[in-house]
Amino acid sequence: MKASKIAYKPVGLAMGAVSGVLAGGLFKQVWKKLGHDEDAPDATDEHRTWREVLSAAVLQGAIFAGVKAVVDRGGATATRRLTGTWPG
Template sequence: MKASKVAYKPVGLALGAASGMVAGAAFKQAWKIIEGEGDTPDATDEDRTWKQILLAAAIQGAIFAVVKASVDRSGAVALRRLTGTWPG
C-alpha cells in the first residue's frame, strides 16, 4: 500500500464525518424549501405519505452523494498539492 494512501486514511475519515454533518444540514434546509416544514420525514413516520418519504430519501441520498464526492475530491487534491502524490 502506498504511503500517501496510508497517510490519507485519517484525513479521509475526518473529512467523511464532516461531510456527513454538512450534508445533514443541507438536507434539512432543502426539505424546508421543498415542503415548507421543519421536520424531515423518517420512513416510519405514520403521518407521512409514501410520496413524502420517498421524495425525502431521494433528495437526502443525492445531497449526501454530492457532498461526499466534493469533499473526497477536495481532500485528494489538497493531499496532492501537499505531497505531490495522489492518494488513490
C-alpha cells in the same frame, strides 16, 4: 500500500464525518425551502405518505452523495498538492 494512501486514511475519515454534518444541514435547509416546515419524514412515520417519505429519502441520498464527492475530491486534490501523489 503507498505511504500517501496510509497517511490519507485518517484525514479521509475526518473529512467524511465533516461531510456528513454539512450534508445533514444542507438537506434540512433544502427540505424547508421546498415548503416543508417539519423535519423530513422517517420511513416508519405512519402519518406521512409514501410519496413524501420516498422523495425525502431520494433527496437526502443525492445531497449526501454530492457533498461526499465534493469533500473527497477536494481532499484528494489537496493531498496531491501537498505530497505530489494522488492518495487513491
